[in-house]
Amino acid sequence: xxxxxxxxxxxxxxxxxxxxxxxxxxxxxxxxxxxxxxxxxxxxxxxxxxxxxxxxxxxxxxxxxxxxxxxxxxxxxxxxxxxxxxxxxxxxxxxxxxxxxxxxxxxxxxxxxxxxxxxxxxxxxxxxxxxxxxxxxxxxxxxxxxxxxxxxxxxxxxxxxxxxxxxxxxxxxxxxxxxxxxxxxxxxxxxxxxxxxxxxxxxxxxxxxxxxxxxxxxxxxxxxxxxxxxxxxxxxxxxxxxxxxxxxxxxxxxxxxxxxxxxxxxxxxxxxxxxxxxxxxxxxxxxxxx
Ligand SMILES: C[C@](O)(CO)[C@H](O)COP(=O)(O)OP(=O)(O)OC[C@H]1O[C@@H](n2ccc(N)nc2=O)[C@H](O)[C@@H]1O
Ligand SMILES: Nc1ncnc2c1ncn2[C@@H]1O[C@H](COP(=O)(O)OP(=O)(O)OP(=O)(O)O)[C@@H](O)[C@H]1O
Numbered sequence: 595x596x597x598x599x600x601x602x603x604x605x606x607x608x609x610x611x612x613x614x615x616x617x618x619x620x621x622x623x624x625x626x627x628x629x630x631x632x633x634x635x636x637x638x639x640x641x642x643x644x645x646x647x648x649x650x651x652x653x654x655x656x657x658x659x660x661x662x663x664x665x666x667x668x669x670x671x672x673x674x675x676x677x678x679x680x681x682x683x684x685x686x687x688x689x690x691x692x693x694x695x696x697x698x699x700x701x702x703x704x705x706x707x708x709x710x711x712x713x714x715x716x717x718x719x720x721x722x723x724x725x726x727x728x729x730x731x732x733x734x735x736x737x738x739x740x741x742x743x744x745x746x747x748x749x750x751x752x753x754x755x756x757x758x759x760x761x762x763x764x765x766x767x768x769x770x771x772x773x774x775x776x777x778x779x780x781x782x783x784x785x786x787x788x789x790x791x792x793x794x795x796x797x798x799x800x801x802x803x804x805x806x807x808x809x810x811x812x813x814x815x816x817x818x819x820x821x822x823x824x825x826x827x828x829x830x831x832x833x834x835x836x837x838x839x840x841x842x843x844x845x846x847x848x849x850x851x852x853x854x855x856x857x858x859x860x861x862x863x864x865x866x867x868x869x870x871x872x873x874x875x876x877x878x879x880x881x882x883x884x
């Protein structure tokens with residue numbers, strides 16, 4: 595099926611939540627060492643990708659606010675060409691559903707899906723760890739999406755240990771404000787000295803988001819979302835914000851809160867998954883021998 599209709603395949607690029615985000619130090623290159631639990635969700639952007647003989651990388655429609663040459667899927671495709679010497683080109687399109695700049699990893703996930711899909715379509719044969727290494731040059735969040743499992747992460751997010759987590763339902767709410775990841779990480783008010791913990795300690799006690807206290811000071815809207823969601827459970831920010839999430843035991847419970855979400859915010863309900871929808875698709879392709 596896939597071999598006949600490769601151009602029609604919708605390659606999923608899932609969102610992630612950081613179930614904790616501990617900043618444990620600053621490296622000489624300015625990046626921060628962290629400990630985080632990357633929880634993958636079944637809420638996705640979708641890419642269509644087709645291979646071409648031209649060698650050109652073309653985006654069918656621009657992502658709002660992003661120049662095509664800066665688009666992470668274009669950069670991912672060029673990085674794969676450079677790493678493999680592949681002379682083939684590609685035409686890509688992105689069906690965007692994940693709020694941008696929300697700490698949900700949409701851009702990084704798009705890049706990871708482009709790497710995985712093109713590695714398949716171009717038959718460049720790189721392993722997932724090799725693709726993750728290429729992805730790390732594009733962003734600290736790309737490797738987890740390439741590897742495709744909910745995981746405990748250390749380093750800048752590239753040292754991954756898969757950890758199966760309960761398949762909770764999450765309501766994710768994004769206020770109408772933009773938080774710059776670079777601005778938060780370079781701010782003097784950021785807590786950067788949280789002691790390292792073990793995965794076992796996290797699983798027992800949970801953890802906090804070290805960026806949250808700073809972000810709510812700089813962006814009162816994020817505080818408003820947290821206060822509102824706290825009525826229904828323990829709300830926490832993901833990444834450097836601005837999105838905030840709250841766990842629910844059932845889809846119905848999460849959905850009923852989404853129904854009364856104040857109109858100035860956007861939200862979606864998603865289920866936690868331990869295997870990325872992208873990798874479930876790859877498995878399906880392997881199983882059918884397409
Ligand atoms: C905060 C997280 O979302 C947690 O999942 C990620 O670590 C951010 O990952 P990302 O968006 O892929 O970040 P990148 O595009 O690599 O970096 C954006 C900017 O954030 C800062 N940055 C990012 C990650 C990190 N571990 N330390 C940093 O100091 C750097 O100044 C960098 O210029
Ligand atoms: N395909 C893409 N999709 C979304 N953003 C992109 C894309 N390509 C480049 N970008 C740029 O990357 C920035 C970060 O996008 P993204 O949606 O990944 O943010 P984020 O969810 O806050 O990331 P993180 O969780 O890694 O902090 C955007 O503001 C945009 O300028």
